[in-house]
Amino acid sequence: MQAYVNEHPDDQVTRITAGAELGWPFCQPDSRGKPDLLDMGYVDDPANNADGKALDCATVTPTMVGLPAHSAPVGFVFTRGSALPAAYADGALVTTHGSWNRKPPRPPSVSYSAWDDTAHSLGRPRTIVEGFQDDDGSRWGRSVDALPGPDGSLYVTDDTAGLVYRLTPGS
Numbered sequence: 717m718q719a720y721v722n723e724h725p726d727d728q729v730t731r732i733t734a735g736a737e738l739g740w741p742f743c744q745p746d747s748r749g750k751p752d753l754l755d756m757g758y759v760d761d762p763a764n765n766a767d768g769k770a771l772d773c774a775t776v777t778p779t780m781v782g783l784p785a786h787s788a789p790v791g792f793v794f795t796r797g798s799a800l801p802a803a804y805a806d807g808a809l810v811t812t813h814g815s816w817n818r819k820p821p822r823p824p825s826v827s828y829s830a831w832d833d834t835a836h837s838l839g840r841p842r843t844i845v846e847g848f849q850d851d852d853g854s855r856w857g858r859s860v861d862a863l864p865g866p867d868g869s870l871y872v873t874d875d876t877a878g879l880v881y882r883l884t885p886g887s
Contacts, residue, residue: 727783736777743773753782786815786822791861798864809862823849824859
């Protein structure tokens with residue numbers, strides 16, 4: 717069962733609108749057939765909605781962007797209008813804290829997800845800051861949030877090391 721627990725349920729980034737049903741705790745994101753983890757529907761939660769009577773999961777607003785299970789997203793900021801380099805200037809930064817209940821632990825990171833004006837959606841995230849965790853799962857840091865600075869730098873907070881890192885664009 718640990719292999720299943722390691723990869724389920726996916727964490728989510730989704731648009732919240734008035735009256736939207738987000739499914740919790742009756743539905744879980746369904747990543748089957750969605751290797752990109754984009755626009756995921758939902759399936760019945762086996763503990764809280766095994767027979768599907770508590771909530772019809774087909775009515776739940778799809779998840780815009782899935783993240784690997786136990787990523788623990790804690791920071792989110794849009795970058796449009798920031799001074800970040802063009803490759804990161806129109807999307808969102810998602811900061812994950814990493815897991816405590818996965819073996820091995822999911823590492824902390826910062827990802828960037830580009831905005832698609834045509835689809836009005838975020839695209840597949842790509843990791844841009846990592847390295848807080850060693851191969852054996854031990855950590856020396858855990859990212860909490862990432863913010864664009866006025867000079868084009870990216871500032872990343874770390875609550876384990878008690879630091880703020882300033883990452884500057886290359887020349």
